[in-house]
Amino acid sequence: MKIKLLATSDVHGYVSPYSYSDRKLCMQGLARLSYHIASLRDKHTLLIDNGDSLQGSSLNYYHNLYEKDLMQPMAKALNYLNYDYYNLGNHDFNYGPDMLHQYMRDVNATCLTGNAFEYGQPLGKEYVIHRFNDSYSIALIGVVTQHIPVWESTENIKNNTFENAFDYVKRTVEKIRKEERVNGICVVYHGGHERHMETDEPTELLTNENLGWKMCHEIEGIDVLICGHQHRSYALFCNGVATLQPFENAKEMGVIEWDLDTQEKTVKLIKADADIDQDLLKLIDEEEQRAQHWLDQPLGRLKEGNLLIQDPTEARIHKHPLISFINQVQLYYATEAQLSSQALFNESVGFNQEITMRDLVSTYVFSNTMKALRMSGKTLKEYLEKTAEYFDAEDGKVVVSRSFYDPKPLHFNYEMVSGLDYTIKASNPIGSRIVEMSYQGKPVKETDSFVMVMSSYRSGGGGEFDMVKDCEVVQDIQKDMVDALAEYILAHPILEVNHTENIKVIV
Numbered sequence: 019m020k021i022k023l024l025a026t027s028d029v030h031g032y033v034s035p036y037s038y039s040d041r042k043l044c045m046q047g048l049a050r051l052s053y054h055i056a057s058l059r060d061k062h063t064l065l066i067d068n069g070d071s072l073q074g075s076s077l078n079y080y081h082n083l084y085e086k087d088l089m090q091p092m093a094k095a096l097n098y099l100n101y102d103y104y105n106l107g108n109h110d111f112n113y114g115p116d117m118l119h120q121y122m123r124d125v126n127a128t129c130l131t132g133n134a135f136e137y138g139q140p141l142g143k144e145y146v147i148h149r150f151n152d153s154y155s156i157a158l159i160g161v162v163t164q165h166i167p168v169w170e171s172t173e174n175i176k177n178n179t180f181e182n183a184f185d186y187v188k189r190t191v192e193k194i195r196k197e198e199r200v201n202g203i204c205v206v207y208h209g210g211h212e213r214h215m216e217t218d219e220p221t222e223l224l225t226n227e228n229l230g231w232k233m234c235h236e237i238e239g240i241d242v243l244i245c246g247h248q249h250r251s252y253a254l255f256c257n258g259v260a261t262l263q264p265f266e267n268a269k270e271m272g273v274i275e276w277d278l279d280t281q282e283k284t285v286k287l288i289k290a291d292a293d294i295d296q297d298l299l300k301l302i303d304e305e306e307q308r309a310q311h312w313l314d315q316p317l318g319r320l321k322e323g324n325l326l327i328q329d330p331t332e333a334r335i336h337k338h339p340l341i342s343f344i345n346q347v348q349l350y351y352a353t354e355a356q357l358s359s360q361a362l363f364n365e366s367v368g369f370n371q372e373i374t375m376r377d378l379v380s381t382y383v384f385s386n387t388m389k390a391l392r393m394s395g396k397t398l399k400e401y402l403e404k405t406a407e408y409f410d411a412e413d414g415k416v417v418v419s420r421s422f423y424d425p426k427p428l429h430f431n432y433e434m435v436s437g438l439d440y441t442i443k444a445s446n447p448i449g450s451r452i453v454e455m456s457y458q459g460k461p462v463k464e465t466d467s468f469v470m471v472m473s474s475y476r477s478g479g480g481g482e483f484d485m486v487k488d489c490e491v492v493q494d495i496q497k498d499m500v501d502a503l504a505e506y507i508l509a510h511p512i513l514e515v516n517h518t519e520n521i522k523v524i525v
Contacts, residue, residue, distance in 0.1 A: 019156045019279060022063040023054060023204065025264060025272040027246030028107065029067065030074025031454045032267040033302055035294055038076035038313065039367045039380035045290050046269045048095050052295035054271060054288050055099055062150055067096060069107025069131075069162060069208040072121055074267070076379045077302070080309035081498065082113045086120070091302045093124035098298050101127040102148075104350035105160040106134060106141060107246060109207040112385040113481040114174045130206055132161025133186040135179045145190055149199060155276050156241075157200045159190050163209040163247055165227040168478045168487075171387060177364065183209055184229040184237075191239045201278040205233065210263055214425075215256045221425050223482050224328035234259040242274055242283070250426045253285040260285045311377035316508035323508070326368040330429065333362055334408070335416060335523050337434045338351045340368050340381070342517040345436035346505045352471035354392040354492045356457075356474040357437040359401075359472040361376055363430045373507055378500050384430075389477035391489035395466035400485040401433075402452045408432035411445035411525045434521060435470070438462075441522040454522075477494050 026048070035047035045259055055065060062342060071092040096104065104127045115136070122129055122141070123288060131142035142160055164180040187205055189509060198512040210228035213220050217297050222228065234256040243256070244271060247264040253262040260283040264270035268290055275284045298308075325340040329331050333340070345358035352358070367380040392400070410419045410432070422428045439453040455462045469492050473480075479487030495502075507513060 020275065020277050021156070022058060023242065023244070023274040023276065024058060024063060024065045025068060025206075025262065025274070026051065026066075026243045026268055026410075027208070027244070027264050027272075028249055028266040028268060029092065029268045030070055030093055030109070031072065031078030032075050033091055034077070034299060034306060035290070035361065039376065042280055047265045048099065048268045049291060049298045050290035050292055051252045051268055051271050052099060052291040052298050058273065060522055062147060064098065065129070066101045066206055066244065067101055067104040068206055068244055069105045071096075071104075071107070072108045072117065073109040073385050074323045074383070077306055077309050077312055080312055080521070081305060082117060082156055084312070085305060085308075086117060086525055088305070089124050090121045091305060094301045095298060097124075097126045098301055101125070102132050102415065103128050103146070103158060103160070103206070105129070105206045106131040106167065107161050108163055108166045109385070111170050111174050111178070112164060113262070115177065132159060132164055132190065133161045133164065133181040133183055136177050138179075138332050145194060145411070147200060155200045156278070157194045157198060158201045158206060159187055159203065160206045161208070163227055165225070169475045169480045171474055171496070179488045182226065183207060184226070184232055187240070188303065189238045191237055195239050201434065202276065203238050203239055204242040204244065204279070207233070208242045208246045208267040209251060210245045211256065211261070215254060220301035221397050225482065230261065231256060231464065234261065239280070242276065244272065248426050251287060253287045255285070255450045262287065270518070274476040295458070313379065314374055317373050317375065317378075317504055318511040318513055319373065320369065321372045321512050324369060325515070327346040327362070327366055330362065330366075331418060334429070334432055335436070338362065339515050339517040340366070341434045341507045342436055344382070344503070345514075346516050347503055348388055348471045349436070350506055351495050351497065351502055352388060352469075352493050355390045355469045355471040357468055357470035359433045359435045359470055359476065361433050364427045373513075375504065379504050382499050382503060384473075384475065384499075386403065386475050387494040387497055388471055388499065389474055389491055390469050390471040390495070391477055391486055391491035392467060392469050392492050393486065393489045394464060395462045395468070396464035397489065398470070399452055399455060399464070399484050400461065401483065402435065402448055403503055404441045404483055404485065405431075406451040407448055407522055409442060409444040414525055416444045416468070416523050416525055423510055433472070433476065436520065439520045441524060443524055445525050452483065455473045
C-alpha cells in the first residue's frame with residue numbers, strides 16, 4: 019500500500035495570501051495551498067499541521083485581542099481543509115491556556131502533542147495508531163520543543179510541564195515496537211535539526227532546543243520525521259529517516275510518499291503557488307475586514323520624518339532611530355531601568371510618519387512582554403559580547419556573520435542597547451569585541467550595577483543569552499509590546515524620538 023503524508027508547519031495564522039504590512043498579494047497562506055491539498059488527497063492520505071498556528075499574523079493578533087470568544091480563524095481553516103492531525107508549537111502557548119483550549123476544542127483534528135502536560139495530563143495523545151485497513155497502519159507521535167519555559171510568560175504556562183522531546187520519542191518508539199503491530203512510525207516534532215545533515219556539524223549551540231538530528235541517529239525505528247519551529251525549508255533523508263520542514267506562513271507544504279510494503283519513500287516540498295481558494299477566504303472574511311479596518315486606524319504622528327527601514331543591515335550597524343524609539347517606550351514603562359535593549363526583527367517594516375496599528379504589528383511581530391533585570395557590569399559586558407557575535411570583518415568591511423543568516427535568518431538575536439555608549443570591533447575574536455563601554459561618560463566597571471529592560475524572550479535567555487536568565491527581576495511588565503507601543507503613541511500623539519548614536523561598529 020502506498021500512502022501520502024501532507025504536512026504544514028509554522029503557519030502562524032496565514033490563511034490569506036496577502037501581506038498585512040502593505041496588502042500585496044504573496045505566495046503564501048493556506049488559501050494558496052488548498053487546491054494542492056485537494057489534488058494530492060485520496061483515502062490513503064493524512065493531512066497534518068505541525069504547530070505554531072495561533073500567533074504571527076495580524077488577523078491572529080486582532081482576534082486574540084478583540085474577538086477571542088469567536089472561533090479562531092485557524093480552527094476554521096483547519097476544519098475546512100479536513101486536517102486529520104495537528105501538533106502544538108511553542109507560540110501556541112503565547113495567549114494563555116484559555117485561548118489554547120478553545121482552539122483545541124474547535125479543531126476537529128486529533129491533537130498529537132504527547133510531551134506537553136497540564137496538571138500532569140498530556141494535552142494530546144500519547145501516540146496514535148492510524149489504520150488504513152485491517153492490514154496496514156502507522157503510528158504517529160507528536161512532540162514540541164521542551165524549551166517553551168525558557169521563552170514563555172510564566173502566567174501562560176503555570177500549570178504546564180514539558181518533557182524532553184528526545185526522551186519522550188525514544189521511550190514511546192520503544193513501547194510501540196514492543197506492543198503494537200504497525201507498518202511504520204512517523205514522528206511529528208515542533209523542533210528541528212541541530213546539526214547539518216550531511217556534515218553532522220552543529221548548526222547552533224547544542225542546547226536541546228532542537229533535537230531532530232539526534233532523533234534520527236540515536237532512536238531506532240523512526241521512519242519519518244516531520245519538523246518545524248526553525249522556519250527552515252528542507253526535504254531529504256537523515257541517517258535513512260525521511261525528514262522535512264516546510265517554510266513558515268504556509269509558503270510551502272511537505273509531501274511524503276510512502277510505500278508501506280517496500281518502505282520506499284520520497285520527500286518533497288510544494289510551493290504555495292496555486293489559485294486562491296475563495297471559499298476558504300469567505301470563512302474568515304468578516305473578521306478579516308474588521309481586522310483590516312483596525313489596522314488602518316491612525317494612532318499618532320511623528321513630529322519629523324518617518325521610521326521606515328530601508329536597509330536592515332545598515333539599520334543594525336548604525337542603530338536605526340526606530341530602535342531608539344522602541345527602547346524609549348520600554349524605558350517609559352520600566353521606571354526602574356537606566357538601559358534598554360531591543361532587536362530589529364527579521365522583516366520589520368518600521369513606521370510611517372502617521373503611525374497606524376498596521377505599522378506596529380508589521381514591525382513588532384512577536385508576542386513579547388518586558389522585564390527589567392538587575393545585572394553587574396560584568397554581566398552587561400557578556401551580554402554585549404554575545405550580541406557582537408552578529409558581525410564579522412571581511413575585506414576591510416563590517417559584514418553580518420554567516421551564522422546569522424545560514425541555515426536560517428537569526429537577525430532578531432542582534433540586540434541594540436540605549437543608555438550606554440559602546441564600540442564593537444568586528445575583527446576581534448568572539449568574546450573580546452567590546453573595546454569601549456561607558457555609562458554617562460565613565461567607563462563601566464565589572465562591579466557596577468545596572469537595571470536593563472528587555473523583551474521577556476531575551477530575559478529568559480532566548481537566543482543563547484544565558485548570562486541574563488538568572489538575573490534579578492526588578493520589574494515584570496505584563497503588557498504585550500504592541501499594546502505598550504500603541505498606548506504610548508496614543509498618550510503622545512505628536513512623537514519625538516530620543517535618538518542617540520551610542521553604538522559604534524568598526525572593523
